[in-house]
Amino acid sequence: MAGFIMSGSVSPLAPKSFVPMPSLRGVRMATASAGIKYKNRTDVLMMVFDKPASVAGVFTRSKCPSAPVDFCRANLPHGTARAVVVNSGNANAFTGMKGRQATALTAKSAAAAVGCGENEIYLASTGVIGEPLDATKFSGVLDRMQAEATGDFWFEAAKAIMTTDTYPKVSTRSAEIGGVAVTINGIAKGAGMIAPDMATMLSFVVTDADIASEALQALLSDGVGPTFNSMTVDSDTSTSDTLMLFATGAAAEDGQARIERADDPRLAAFRAALNEVLKDLSLQVVRDGEGATKMLEITVTGAESDAAAKRIALSIANSPLVKTAAAGEDANWGRIVMAVGKSGEMADRDRLAIWFGDIRVAVNGERDPDYSEAAASNVMKAQDIPVKVDIGLGSGSATVWTCDLTKEYVAINGDYRS
Amino acid sequence: MAGFIMSGSVSPLAPKSFVPMPSLRGVRMATASAGIKYKNRTDVLMMVFDKPASVAGVFTRSKCPSAPVDFCRANLPHGTARAVVVNSGNANAFTGMKGRQATALTAKSAAAAVGCGENEIYLASTGVIGEPLDATKFSGVLDRMQAEATGDFWFEAAKAIMTTDTYPKVSTRSAEIGGVAVTINGIAKGAGMIAPDMATMLSFVVTDADIASEALQALLSDGVGPTFNSMTVDSDTSTSDTLMLFATGAAAEDGQARIERADDPRLAAFRAALNEVLKDLSLQVVRDGEGATKMLEITVTGAESDAAAKRIALSIANSPLVKTAAAGEDANWGRIVMAVGKSGEMADRDRLAIWFGDIRVAVNGERDPDYSEAAASNVMKAQDIPVKVDIGLGSGSATVWTCDLTKEYVAINGDYRS
Numbered sequence: 001m002a003g004f005i006m007s008g009s010v011s012p013l014a015p016k017s018f019v020p021m022p023s024l025r026g027v028r029m030a031t032a033s034a035g036i037k038y039k040n041r042t043d044v045l046m047m048v049f050d051k052p053a054s055v056a057g058v059f060t061r062s063k064c065p066s067a068p069v070d071f072c073r074a075n076l077p078h079g080t081a082r083a084v085v086v087n088s089g090n091a092n093a094f095t096g097m098k099g100r101q102a103t104a105l106t107a108k109s110a111a112a113a114v115g116c117g118e119n120e121i122y123l124a125s126t127g128v129i130g131e132p133l134d135a136t137k138f139s140g141v142l143d144r145m146q147a148e149a150t151g152d153f154w155f156e157a158a159k160a161i162m163t164t165d166t167y168p169k170v171s172t173r174s175a176e177i178g179g180v181a182v183t184i185n186g187i188a189k190g191a192g193m194i195a196p197d198m199a200t201m202l203s204f205v206v207t208d209a210d211i212a213s214e215a216l217q218a219l220l221s222d223g224v225g226p227t228f229n230s231m232t233v234d235s236d237t238s239t240s241d242t243l244m245l246f247a248t249g250a251a252a253e254d255g256q257a258r259i260e261r262a263d264d265p266r267l268a269a270f271r272a273a274l275n276e277v278l279k280d281l282s283l284q285v286v287r288d289g290e291g292a293t294k295m296l297e298i299t300v301t302g303a304e305s306d307a308a309a310k311r312i313a314l315s316i317a318n319s320p321l322v323k324t325a326a327a328g329e330d331a332n333w334g335r336i337v338m339a340v341g342k343s344g345e346m347a348d349r350d351r352l353a354i355w356f357g358d359i360r361v362a363v364n365g366e367r368d369p370d371y372s373e374a375a376a377s378n379v380m381k382a383q384d385i386p387v388k389v390d391i392g393l394g395s396g397s398a399t400v401w402t403c404d405l406t407k408e409y410v411a412i413n414g415d416y417r418s
Numbered sequence: 419m420a421g422f423i424m425s426g427s428v429s430p431l432a433p434k435s436f437v438p439m440p441s442l443r444g445v446r447m448a449t450a451s452a453g454i455k456y457k458n459r460t461d462v463l464m465m466v467f468d469k470p471a472s473v474a475g476v477f478t479r480s481k482c483p484s485a486p487v488d489f490c491r492a493n494l495p496h497g498t499a500r501a502v503v504v505n506s507g508n509a510n511a512f513t514g515m516k517g518r519q520a521t522a523l524t525a526k527s528a529a530a531a532v533g534c535g536e537n538e539i540y541l542a543s544t545g546v547i548g549e550p551l552d553a554t555k556f557s558g559v560l561d562r563m564q565a566e567a568t569g570d571f572w573f574e575a576a577k578a579i580m581t582t583d584t585y586p587k588v589s590t591r592s593a594e595i596g597g598v599a600v601t602i603n604g605i606a607k608g609a610g611m612i613a614p615d616m617a618t619m620l621s622f623v624v625t626d627a628d629i630a631s632e633a634l635q636a637l638l639s640d641g642v643g644p645t646f647n648s649m650t651v652d653s654d655t656s657t658s659d660t661l662m663l664f665a666t667g668a669a670a671e672d673g674q675a676r677i678e679r680a681d682d683p684r685l686a687a688f689r690a691a692l693n694e695v696l697k698d699l700s701l702q703v704v705r706d707g708e709g710a711t712k713m714l715e716i717t718v719t720g721a722e723s724d725a726a727a728k729r730i731a732l733s734i735a736n737s738p739l740v741k742t743a744a745a746g747e748d749a750n751w752g753r754i755v756m757a758v759g760k761s762g763e764m765a766d767r768d769r770l771a772i773w774f775g776d777i778r779v780a781v782n783g784e785r786d787p788d789y790s791e792a793a794a795s796n797v798m799k800a801q802d803i804p805v806k807v808d809i810g811l812g813s814g815s816a817t818v819w820t821c822d823l824t825k826e827y828v829a830i831n832g833d834y835r836s
Contacts, residue, residue: 062759064767094755094767096784129752130785234738239759320652320738320823321831328832334547337512341480341657349482349512366514367548405738406832407825413739414746414824 010166013287013295013383013403021170023151024185025208026050026248030145030153031160034138037089037127042160044138045086046145047204048114052080053246055122056217058224060241067092067099068123069240071107075119079213081246082116084204085123085142086161088189092125092133093239102135109139113146124202124242126163126189158187161202164412165191165288171280175273178266180256182209184273188281191233191288201285203228203243205277209270210249210258218262219274220245227278230310230400232317233289234409245274286401291408294326295401298387303396308345310398312391315343323405326385331376333361336389351392356380428584431705431713431801431821439588441569442603443626444468444666448563448571449578452556455507455545460578462556463504464563465622466532470498471664473540474635476642478659485510485517486541487658489525493537497631499664500534502622503541503560504579506607510543510551511657520553527557531564542620542660544581544607576605579620582830583609583706587621589698593691596684598674600627602691606699609651609706619703621646621661623695627688628667628676636680637692638663645696648728648818650735651707652827663692704819709826712744713819717806721814726763728816730809733761741823744803749794751779754807769810774798 027049031042057076059069085106092099107118114121125133158168169188174181190201211219220243228243252258259267287295298316303309316322316339325332333354340347350365357379361371379385445467449460475494477487503524510517525536532539543551576586587606592599608619629637638661646661670676677685705713716734721727734740734757743750751772758765768783775797779789797803 060759061762062756063761063763063765064755064759064770091752094752094770094780094784096768096782098784129755130780131752132785236737236739236753236756236760239756319654320827321654324828324831327828330832334509334512334549335654337482337547338480338654338657341478341482342654343481344479345481347481350514352482352512362512362548364514366512366516367550405828407828409738410742410745410823410825410828413742414748 011288012293014167015284018155018170019172021154021172021185022183024183024206024248025250026053027206027246028149028151029157030149031156032138032141032145034087034141036087036137042156043088044141045157045160046110046142046149047084047157048146048149049082049246049248051249052082052120053248054211054213054216055079055081055244055246056213056220057242057244058220060238062239064094064239066125066240067095067103068125069242071103072122072242075122078119080120081122082120083110083114084244085110085121086202087125087138088161088163089127090125090131090133091127091129091240093129095130095132098132102133105135106139109142113142122244124240126161126202126240129239154185154187158189161187161189163189163191164290165189167288169281169284169288171277173273173276175269177209177251177256177259177270180251180254182207182251182256182270184277186277186281188285190285191290201241203281205244206246206248208248208250210252210256211247212258212260215259215262215264216245216247219267219271223275223278226399227275228282230398231282231286232314232400232402233286283401286403289403290412291406292403293406294404295384296326296387296403297384297399297401299397299399300389300391301397302391302393304346304394305396306398307396309396310400312340312343312345312389313398313400315339316387316389317400317402320405323402326380326404327406329377329380331356331361331373331380336387337362340389346393347391348393353390353392355388357386429706430711432585433702436573436588437590439572439590439603440601442601442624442666443668444471445624445664446567446569447575448567449574450556450559450563452505452559454505454555460574461506462559463575463578464528464560464567465502465575466564466567467500467664467666469667470500470538471666472629472631472634473497473499473662473664474631474638475660475662476638478656480657482512482657484543484658485513485521486543487660489521490540490542490660493540496537498538499540500538501528501532502662503528503539504620505543505556506579506581507545508543508549508551509545509547509658511547513548513550516550520551523553524557527560531560540662542658544579544620544658547657572603572605576607579605579607581607581609582708583607585706587699587702587706589695591691591695593687595627595669595674595677595688598669598672600625600669600674600688602695604695604699606703608703609708619659621699623662624664624666626666626668628670628674629665630676630678633677633680633682634663634665637685637689641693641696644817645693646700648816649700649704650732650818650820651704701819704821707821708830709824710821711824712822713802714744714821715802715804715817715819717804717815717817718809719806719815720809720811722764722812723814724816725814727814728818730758730761730763730807731816731818733757734805734807735818735820738823741820744798744822745824747795747798749774749779749791749798754805755780758807764811765809766811771808771810773806775804
């Protein structure tokens with residue numbers, strides 16, 4: 001994006017270029033600089049739906065969720081959305097009664113600006129936990145933001161919700177529903193405190209398709225399993241994870257028949273496109289993992305079940321020793337063995353096989369006699385490192401994504417608040 | 419210990435001095451430099467019991483255990499020990515048939531040197547995973563080691579089994595059983611790949627008490643819960659974790675009546691002393707955590723059960739974000755909230771209270787209005803940082819220990835094999 005200027009150092013794994021984001025009928029956006037924590041940057045995003053949009057959401061499974069997560073969960077059964085207000089710099093989490101007051105004030109201001117009920121407002125906050133959020137800072141600007149909001153603003157929207165992200169995350173796909181073209185646009189933020197479930201981040205995906213909220217929720221809940229819930233940066237799950245999907249229904253003007261059920265066969269292409277957006281955004285989050293210099297794609301096959309395969313894959317992906325070895329470009333498959341062993345899932349040492357890229361380094365419970373350390377080291381020098389583990393017991397499989405663990409991760413998180 | 423010279427940099431959390439280790443009747447030790455991986459240092463330890471000793475052990479729960487762990491598990495039901503052979507530099511793990519051949523050769527050589535059955539030999543190996551271990555390197559020296567073994571050798575023994583440890587770990591206590599004085603001596607190694615269950619390490623504890631193996635096993639299994647299984651450095655569980663307890667029975671010469679059952683009331687003082695040795699050794703391992711500059715003692719109270727409290731405490735202790743905050747001396751209690759929330763255990767945000775040292779930083783689901791950031795920061799400047807979390811729901815409690823996560827951890831593990 002020509003107009004985008006990176007500040008500070010950008011992840012070496014960042015996309016080399018950004019896709020142009022088409023505008024999407026039925027949604028407008030504006031950003032503002034409210035000075036919540038950061039100086040000289042936007043920190044509030046408002047999305048406005050001109051007509052009530054269908055809405056679906058998945059949220060952190062933390063037992064200590066943020067006030068905005070509580071607020072969204074309560075509104076979701078209502079089933080329509082008119083606005084989303086997101087701020088960065090303060091998570092409004094573990095803020096007790098003050099936190100609830102902040103969400104109430106924001107919702108009231110947003111509802112007044114848009115002219116809708118407070119149960120059609122959705123909120124998200126990201127940043128420091130435990131600091132009271134002064135919602136008056138941005139609730140006062142929502143009127144103006146609503147008036148100024150425009151459709152061609154996806155990239156700016158993605159920038160406004162960044163915290164320790166080094167680049168904004170956007171994705172777009174198109175699909176047809178019953179012969180009518182629809183678009184899916186998404187933005188995400190997240191770089192640390194990233195783990196299933198949910199991966200710790202905020203993401204907002206919007207389509208102009210006309211799909212009922214129940215169907216939308218089913219599509220989203222199915223879609224997160226192999227995408228956002230299959231990535232981990234540091235195994236830490238945030239209090240604020242929020243992924244929402246909105247359908248403005250504007251494609252109805254082109255004759256798209258409204259879809260009521262997720263199992264409607266006319267959704268096949270849309271579902272595939274949505275899952276691509278979710279995967280694209282989630283991988284962009286991993287590739288912006290704090291301090292990351294490598295991305296690991298860990299595929300486990302031959303496990304007792306898909307669920308067992310995923311637990312083994314996450315045990316590998318969350319192992320500090322596997323992640324530091326990746327940082328050191330060390331094809332240290334012994335640590336893969338360790339992580340398989342500690343997963344608690346069924347494994348038989350003498351059936352295990354392990355690959356880095358195409359190089360099989362271990363087979364039948366010991367080092368592959370034909371493996372060349374030089375060839376394996378070569379795989380480790382790349383930015384993207386495929387790791388494959390075959391358990392040799394069943395047909396369960398799973399793929400997860402993570403990044404390496406570097407000194408920069410420690411530096412970024414050793415003085416985040418100060 | 420006057421004769422001990424540290425090489426390289428020693429953990430700032432290391433003991434300021436080492437306790438003198440008394441010799442213990444019935445066990446002799448020798449070390450040798452077999453050049454398995456390291457140069458200019460000892461890397462083989464042999465412990466010899468002149469009479470068959472009672473024996474107990476707990477081992478890694480890894481599904482991919484090392485060959486020596488398999489070997490020890492198989493011998494344990496036999497119930498007596500005559501020798502232990504330990505090497506550092508190579509874990510003999512994931513070495514398949516070659517690994518079993520190496521344990522068989524070592525056991526055969528040790529049995530021949532001591533004059534006992536191979537089922538009275540115990541083995542442990544620590545170091546790199548997946549490299550075949552050339553057991554001929556040290557099996558040839560066991561005869562000589564057996565002959566040279568002496569009683570006053572605990573400190574040298576602890577040094578021979580070190581890998582990335584920066585100091586040797588020894589502990590001693592005495593107790594009385596039925597009026598007869600007995601001694602308990604222990605050594606341990608471990609610095610990374612440390613997590614329950616077991617904490618990743620090797621430890622050998624010996625007493626001259628006369629206690630049957632069944633009773634010894636019960637004492638050991640009870641003792642590890644609040645000690646070795648309550649510490650974590652990096653959440654990674656090794657393939658080789660081994661903790662063994664031997665009783666030479668030499669105190670019988672002083673009239674100590676043999677103890678057959680762990681619930682024998684005469685064991686009360688012995689049990690307490692043993693648990694102190696286990697705690698002392700396990701904390702020494704945490705204090706030598708790779709790259710550690712801080713020790714965190716995390717106490718959780720008010721959980722639904724003791725087991726729930728321990729899972730919450732471990733969720734905190736294993737959180738990279740909590741550990742990097744500690745490294746940065748940041749009283750970032752928001753990350754404690756996050757870790758409580760992700761543990762999966764019952765928690766009510768609005769009942770949580772959190773302390774760093776004596777400073778209560780959060781109460782009733784929000785920041786403590788009376789808390790002084792300066793006072794909390796002061797707590798974080800100390801080497802030992804007590805963290806307390808009250809869940810406010812029940813009476814379950816647990817304490818675990820961990821260290822901070824520093825750039826040095828990444829450096830140590832980013833090029834361990836090279």
